[in-house]
Amino acid sequence: MKYISTRGGMAPQSFSDILLEGLAPDGGLTVPETIPQVSAETREQWRGLGYAELAAEILSLFIDDIPREDLRRLTAAAYNTEVFPGPQMVPLKPLKGGMSLLGLSEGPTLAFKDMAMQFLGQIFEYVLEKRGTTLNILGATSGDTGSAAEYAMRGKRGVSVFMLSPQGRMSAFQRAQMYSLQDENIHNIAVAGVFDDCQDIVKALAGDLEFKSAYRLGAVNSINWARIAAQVVYYFWGWLRATDQSGPQQVSFCVPSGNFGNILAGHIAREMGLPIRRLVLATNENNVLEEFFRTGVYRPRSAAQTHATSSPSMDISKASNFERFVFDLLGRDPQRLANVWKKLDSAGYFDLSELKPDFEGRYGFVSGTSSHADRLATIRKVKEESGVLIDPHTADGVKVAETYVEPGVPMLVLETALPAKFAETIVEAIGEEPPVPAHLGDLASLPQRVVNLDCDVEQVREYIRKHAPVQGAAAS
Ligand SMILES: *Cc1c(COP(=O)(O)O)cnc(C)c1O
Numbered sequence: 001m002k003y004i005s006t007r008g009g010m011a012p013q014s015f016s017d018i019l020l021e022g023l024a025p026d027g028g029l030t031v032p033e034t035i036p037q038v039s040a041e042t043r044e045q046w047r048g049l050g051y052a053e054l055a056a057e058i059l060s061l062f063i064d065d066i067p068r069e070d071l072r073r074l075t076a077a078a079y080n081t082e083v084f085p086g087p088q089m090v091p092l093k094p095l096k097g098g099m100s101l102l103g104l105s106e107g108p109t110l111a112f113k114d115m116a117m118q119f120l121g122q123i124f125e126y127v128l129e130k131r132g133t134t135l136n137i138l139g140a141t142s143g144d145t146g147s148a149a150e151y152a153m154r155g156k157r158g159v160s161v162f163m164l165s166p167q168g169r170m171s172a173f174q175r176a177q178m179y180s181l182q183d184e185n186i187h188n189i190a191v192a193g194v195f196d197d198c199q200d201i202v203k204a205l206a207g208d209l210e211f212k213s214a215y216r217l218g219a220v221n222s223i224n225w226a227r228i229a230a231q232v233v234y235y236f237w238g239w240l241r242a243t244d245q246s247g248p249q250q251v252s253f254c255v256p257s258g259n260f261g262n263i264l265a266g267h268i269a270r271e272m273g274l275p276i277r278r279l280v281l282a283t284n285e286n287n288v289l290e291e292f293f294r295t296g297v298y299r300p301r302s303a304a305q306t307h308a309t310s311s312p313s314m315d316i317s318k319a320s321n322f323e324r325f326v327f328d329l330l331g332r333d334p335q336r337l338a339n340v341w342k343k344l345d346s347a348g349y350f351d352l353s354e355l356k357p358d359f360e361g362r363y364g365f366v367s368g369t370s371s372h373a374d375r376l377a378t379i380r381k382v383k384e385e386s387g388v389l390i391d392p393h394t395a396d397g398v399k400v401a402e403t404y405v406e407p408g409v410p411m412l413v414l415e416t417a418l419p420a421k422f423a424e425t426i427v428e429a430i431g432e433e434p435p436v437p438a439h440l441g442d443l444a445s446l447p448q449r450v451v452n453l454d455c456d457v458e459q460v461r462e463y464i465r466k467h468a469p470v471q472g473a474a475a476s
Contacts, residue, residue, distance in 0.1 A: 001064045003030045003225065006327040007341070008334025014065040016127050019226055020135060022219055028223050028337070029323050035271045036061035043274070047240055050093070051089045052079040054240075055233045062229040066126070068425060074126060076117040083107060085439055090115075090234055092154035092241045094384040098405040099398065101415040102238045102253075105391075109177060110418040110437070111313075112262065113148035115234060116227035121152030121159075123226060128158035135218045136468050138205060139318075140164045140198035143174040144313050144417075149220045154183040161466055162187045167452060172444065179448035186449075187467055193455035196303070204457045211461065215468050220259040223320050231265030232272070238417045239274055242410040254280035254401035254413045256311070256393040257289055260319040262414060267325055270364060277409050278360070281367040282400035284311045284375075289319055293367035296353030298322070298344070310372050311392040313417070323365070329355055329363070368400035369451075375399070379419075379429035389434055391417040392425045 002012035018030045034261040038061070046054055055075040060068055079089060093101040107114025128135055137159060139146055146163045153159045165178065166316055179188050191198050206219070220227075235253065242251050253276060255263040263281055270276040283290045283319025285307045292298045298311040300318035309315055323341065329352065330336040343350045359365045370378070378395040382388055390398065397413040405411045419426045419434035426434040435445075453459045 001036070001062060002033045004033050004334075005029070006031055006323050006334060015063045015226075016065050016130075019123065019127055019224075020218055022221065022223065028334070028341075029223055029321070029327075031324055031327060032062060033191075035268065038272050038274065040273075043236070043240070044245060047143055047245075051233075051237060052076045054237055054326070055230070058233045058236060059119075059229055061144070062225075062232075066123075070115075070126065074122040075119065078122045083118055084114075085437075090237055092238065093388055093415070094386070095382060095388060095398070095413075097402065098407070098409075099401055099411045099413055100242065101390070101394065102234065102389065102412045103415050104234060105415050105418045107148075108151040109144070109147045110421050110440075111144055111148060112414065112416045113285055114147060114151065116230040117148040117152035119219070119225055119230040120220060120224065121154075121156050124153070124159055125156040127194075133216065134160075134469060135156045135213060135216055136464065137161045138164075138202055138217045138464070139219060139221075140202045141178075142194065142195040142312070143170050144165065145220075147174065147178045150178055150181055150186050153220075154181055154186050156185065159367060160185045160187065160467070161470060162189060162460075162467075163188050164191050164201060164460065166190070166195050166198055167192050169194060171421075171423075173423065176443045176446065176448070179450040180443060180446040182447075182449055185326065185469075187463070188450040189460060190452050191455050191460070192452070197455045201455075201457050201460050205461060205464070215464055221320070222259045225330040228261060228265050228321070228324075231262060232269050235269035235276070236274060238412045239269075239276070242412060248408050248410070249275045250409050252276040252278040252401075252404065252406070252411045254282055254397045254404070254411060256282050256314060256397040256414065256416050258283075258286075258288060258316040260321040260325065262416070264321045264324055267363065267365075271328070276364060277406075278364045278366055278404060280401055280404050280411075282397045283367070283369050284309045284314045284396050285369070285371060286315050286317070287369040288317070289322070290367040290369045292322075293359055293365055296298050296359075297349055297351045298326075298357045299349035300344075303332065308426075309321060310375055310422070311370075311396050313393055314396065326352070326361075329358065330390075339408065348363045351454050364405055368403055370396035370399040375425065376429040379426065383430055389419045389426070389430075390415065390459070391419040392422050393417050403418050 005024035005028035007028030052075045056072045090104040104112035306317040
């Protein structure tokens, strides 16, 4: 299995070669040269597997330069009840109206990003050790991604994390979650500014190629292919739990979407042969993706046109993984893809409305949006009808999924976070605080470890200089 760039300008590379890189050298995204196929027979053989075993089977289709035994060890370390402490690692929770939740938020940061990030932590450590090198992950977060990355990388040899967050702009829960980590390789840096300031500092440092290479800076952003591959696993898992050998074989999935990473994995699973009837894409008020699936026009927004909503992890202006789907939509033709992106860069949009029949007909995609009022009403309704408390992002999913439920086709809504993370909106919806999972009960009282810096690139640069491990030392 080799990887290529969506824009055609990269010689085929192995998985381990693309693992630690961001964009392909030509500015495109890396994708597998061909999509591996899974037969109905193989699928049935997978029914009895536990989550970690299933993950090893599926990931081995994308990763052929790491021995199968090692891969099994890595998935066993990522997916176990110590990391995902619920009664079931990825439970299916039935709701009224033909829907179920696929519980992806049982991990350390109570959001689905843990599912992929925990595997990433294991495989980063493994590949860095094999190559005798180290990596300093530099990132900016407004909450979710940063904490998932820190919990995945904590204590891992060869990896340090420098995570910038905006001073005083995260919830008390998010601060406690990130800043209570005492691991030496995790560095929380609170910057006196907003999230965009943090991101600008990251861009400035990562854009300084000399500094970047001297300090081996890397990222764990949502375009990382290993994250997508790890997410494919739970579509198979959900399908296997929602069907049996004798019953209906088709399942639909609804995915609360932002950067198109989560639902892209569903698209890959479907292309691998998993009988997915529909992939329902749900957005909040920032509906750039819903607009594309409705009209065929993709028009990213400016920061000023991007709303701050009560499902903040879906507040995106452009969808960083979308290029991978468009690559398939254009018949995996890198020249056509490159032309479309040229148009996007020059005109600010592209129009693929001539391909609209394929969106649903060939790829199963449909879409819908949800508003703040919808979110509140859905949280209330699901609680009353099914006794399940859902978070605002999952509520966007349930709201949109309802319109696409069909008799005899289970509709699985991906639960992208637990309500405990978004107490304010839950209180607005039901007038009560959401319960905090037992294992996090004392989080608020733990000592916090964070440095406060000015909104200044040079201060952050100096901090990394002082605290980045010397090459080679961390691998011992
Ligand atoms: C990241 C995130 C999303 C959006 O997922 P994408 O892969 O960016 O589409 C939705 N909900 C929650 C809670 C998230 O953290």
